[in-house]
Amino acid sequence: MIPESQRTYEIRCPVYGFIQLTDWEWQIISQPAFQRLRRIRQLAWTDYVYPGAMHTRFEHSLGVMHMATMLYDGIVQRSLDTLRDELGYNKDGLNRDKVLVRLAALLHDVGHAPFSHATEDLFPKVENTGERFKHEHYSAEIVRRNFADAIKNGGAFTNYGLTAEDVANFLEGKPEAGKAMFWRELVDGQMDADRMDYLLRDSIHSGVSYGRYDWPRLVHTVVAVPSGEESGPRLGVAEGGWHAAEGLILARYFMFTQVYFHKTRVAFDHHLQKALGEMLPQGHFPAPRNRRELDDYLKWDDWRVLGLLANGKGGEHGQRLANRNHFREITHTPETPTADDLARLDEWRGALGDLLAAEIPAEKSWYKVGQADIPVISDTPKFEVKPLSKYSSVVKNIQAARQVRLYALPERCEEARSRIEKS
C-alpha cells in the first residue's frame, strides 16, 4: 500500500508522454475553478483555420507545470553553488520553492477569459490608473479566493506551509515573494515554461511544425548566470545550449507569422471580441475585486459564449462567427514596416474610407515575436556572459513584428481592393 504522501497520478500528454502529479496537486486541479480551464480553448477560433487546434488551457496548464519542474531541477543541478552563495538557498529552501514554482505554473492561467487572449480587451479598467485589468490579475485573485483551502490542506504531503497568498504574490511579482522572485522568470520571463510549452503544444495541435525546437537540450543547459549590466544572477543557458535557445526564438517567430497572427485567425478574434462585447452586461467582464464579481467572472467560459451564439446573440459579429462570414483582409504592411510603409498605410486608410471595416495591428497581439536576448555563459575559462544575439546572427536580425492588416466586409472586398490598387 502506497502512503498517501507518496501517492502520485499520471496524466497522458501529447507533448511529454506523461505528467506526474502528487495527491495534493490532484486535489487542486479538481477544484471547479481549475476544471473550468477544460472549457477554455487555448487558441480561440484558430480551429477555423487549423482544424486540429481544439486544445484547452487545462492541458496547457499541466504542461507548464511539467516544463517548469524540468527547468527548475536542471538549474538546481547545474547552479547549486550560485543559488547557495548568492541567494542563500539551502536544501529545504530549494524544495519549498520547487513546490511553489509547480503550483504557480499550474495555476498561472486560471484567470483566463473565454477563448483565452481573444477577449482580453473586454476586461474593465482599474479605477485609479485607467489601465485595463490583465488576466494575470484575475489569476492571482482567483488563486487567493478559490484555491486557499485546497492549497492549505496539503494533507500528508509536505507543502512547506505554502499558502494561496504565497502563490498569488509570486504570480503577481509582489515583493513578499522574497528571493523566490528569482524563479519568476520560469513562469513569466524571456525563456519561460509558459511559452516553451505553448509553442510545442500549439504546434502539435495545429498540425504545423513551426513551434518545435530542441526542448530537451534547453532543459539540460539552462543555468543561473551572472547578469551583464545588472547585479545578481538570472536565467540563461550554457554555451552548449545556444542553438537550442536560437531554435526557441525562431519557433516564436514562425508561430507568430504562421499561426498566431494569421490573417483569418485574427479576423475571428475581432468578431469574437465584438460579439462578446454585446453579450456582456455593460459590455465588459466583471472586475477581479471581490468574491461576487469573481464568481460572476468564473461563470463565463467558452460553453456559455457558444450557447449564446447558438441562440442568436452577439449581433452582426455573432452571425459572422456562426456563418463563417468573416471580414476579409484587403492588404497589409510588411512584417516590420519602414517609415515609407507607414506613409503608404496612411494612404490606404484614406483610399478605403468607409470600406475599412477593421484594422488589426500585430503590436496589440498578445503573442509577440519578442526580443528575448537570452544570456549565454561561455565554456571558456573566463566564463563570459554574452547575449544570444552575439552568438546568433539570425537572432540578432529578427525584427519587431509591427505588421498592420486592413479588412473589409466580404461583400465589398473587391471594391476595397480596387481602391487600394488605384491609390
Place this chain on the structure above:
Amino acid sequence: MANNDTQFQRLAVITELVKQAPDRFGRTALMKCLFFLKTLRNVPLPYTFTLYTYGPFDADVLDDLRYAESLGAIESTLVAYHGGYGYVLSIGAQAEAIEGRASEFLSQHQESIDWVIGEFGDRSASDLEMASTLVYVDRTVAEKGTSVSTKELAKTVNDVKPHLAAITIEREAQDLKEKGFLKAVA
C-alpha cells in the same frame, strides 16, 4: 490612427531619453528611466512593469526599442561590462523623424524627460536596478494604505535581492526618501 499615434509616442520618448542620456546608456537604464517616468512623473506610458530579481521590467519596452532600431532612430552597440556584455544605445539617423511623429506628446512631457535624465541618467545599471526596486516596493506598500520605515523597506528589497548588501540598500532608500520619491516611508 490612434494606435500608431500611441506607438510613436512611446518610440519618441525612448528616442529622446537616448538622445539626452550620457555615454554608456544601456537597456537597463532605459527600462528603469521609463519606469521612473511612469511612476514618479505620471507620464502616460502604457507599459506594465512587474517585479523581477533585476527590478521592474516590461518586455514591451525591448520590443519598442527593437522597432526604434529598425526604423533607424536608435543604434545598439555591444560592449563589455564587468562579468558580461550589454548593449549601449545611441541616436540613429532617423531620430528626428521619429520624434517628429509625436512632437506634441514629447513637448508635453519634455520637462519630465529632462528631469529623469538629470536625476538618474548617469547612474550605473545596478544602482538604477536598486533604486527602481525600492520605488516599486514603496508603491506596493502605499497601495495598501500602510507605511514602513526606511529600514523595513530596505529589508523587503534585500529579501528579493539577497546578493546586495543591506546597508547599501538602506542608504539608497534614505536618499530616495530625502528626495521625496517615496510615498510609504514614514
